[in-house]
Amino acid sequence: MARPRTCLGDASVGPTAKGDWLTPEHPSKGTVLLVEDEASIADLVRLYLERDGFRVVWRTDGPSGLAAVDAERPRLVLLDLMLPGMDGFEVTRALRQRGGRVPIIVVTAREEEADRVLGLELGADDYVTKPFSPRELVARVKAVLRRTDPDPESGPEPPLHLGSLTVDPARHEVVFEGRPVQLTAREFELLSYLVRNRGLVLTRDQILERVWGYSFPADTRTVDVHIRQLRSKLGDHAPIVTIRGVGYKADDRGAGGAPDPAGTPGQAGTPGPAGTSSPGSTPGPTAAGGG
Numbered sequence: 001m002a003r004p005r006t007c008l009g010d011a012s013v014g015p016t017a018k019g020d021w022l023t024p025e026h027p028s029k030g031t032v033l034l035v036e037d038e039a040s041i042a043d044l045v046r047l048y049l050e051r052d053g054f055r056v057v058w059r060t061d062g063p064s065g066l067a068a069v070d071a072e073r074p075r076l077v078l079l080d081l082m083l084p085g086m087d088g089f090e091v092t093r094a095l096r097q098r099g100g101r102v103p104i105i106v107v108t109a110r111e112e113e114a115d116r117v118l119g120l121e122l123g124a125d126d127y128v129t130k131p132f133s134p135r136e137l138v139a140r141v142k143a144v145l146r147r148t149d150p151d152p153e154s155g156p157e158p159p160l161h162l163g164s165l166t167v168d169p170a171r172h173e174v175v176f177e178g179r180p181v182q183l184t185a186r187e188f189e190l191l192s193y194l195v196r197n198r199g200l201v202l203t204r205d206q207i208l209e210r211v212w213g214y215s216f217p218a219d220t221r222t223v224d225v226h227i228r229q230l231r232s233k234l235g236d237h238a239p240i241v242t243i244r245g246v247g248y249k250a251d252d253r254g255a256g257g258a259p260d261p262a263g264t265p266g267q268a269g270t271p272g273p274a275g276t277s278s279p280g281s282t283p284g285p286t287a288a289g290g291g
């Protein structure tokens with residue numbers, strides 16, 4: 001049973017002079033769970049995250065880290081790979097297998113190890129290699145949170161733009177090439193997830209987990225079927241690219257079913273920055289807190 005608690009006891013096992021590993025609760029950007037057995041690194045990371053308004057809970061081994069996910073309901077987990085008790089691979093796998101969707105950033109000394117976490121599709125969202133700059137780490141934390149768990153306190157999520165596609169999560173509306181597109185709830189979630197992560201390749205397992213909430217393994221053909229439906233509703237220029245053998249990505253430079261290595265200059269435009277809405281078609285990019 002997961003019961004929220006604020007317990008200093010099992011958190012104060014680390015060799016610190018200060019003793020209080022839990023930072024005071026205050027209205028903040030939410031809780032980050034740090035699972036790290038090196039106190040010097042933990043102190044540094046905590047300092048920077050707190051300064052940025054996060055509450056930090058620190059655990060020093062795999063099993064207590066796993067338990068803290070239930071107890072503390074963090075918005076994100078910063079997970080060291082080499083840990084006593086249970087390593088970061090096992091923690092990630094255990095979390096995902098029981099359906100946990102909390103974003104995970106792996107912190108490791110070796111890039112190849114982190115690659116394994118992502119490559120084996122255990123379900124980490126990003127990784128940072130040691131030694132890292134604390135500023136970069138905080139930036140990664142915020143980027144992953146923006147992608148996976150938009151801050152509820154920052155109001156409704158603003159419309160997402162990709163070329164001539166606009167996805168408005170607040171209004172649950174999609175406009176593509178100047179015309180509204182009717183999607184089912186699941187199709188909408190799928191498209192939003194892809195566009196939020198535009199330019200990034202997403203595996204079928206990642207999509208299943210984020211959009212359907214499945215812990216894998218699951219039948220990845222579900223994803224293919226929904227992608228097909230999305231494409232048929234969006235039409236020939238659907239900005240969804242198939243990455244053979246891997247998954248999909250949202251990219252308006254390669255419309256249709258395959259990557260377009262040559263690029264189509266006419267369509268490429270300026271990728272990325274929001275605000276490239278097609279003229280006259282969108283209901284206005286500033287999300288007034290209407291609905």
Ligand code: CA
Nearest residue numbers: 037080082083
């Ligand atoms: Ca370690």
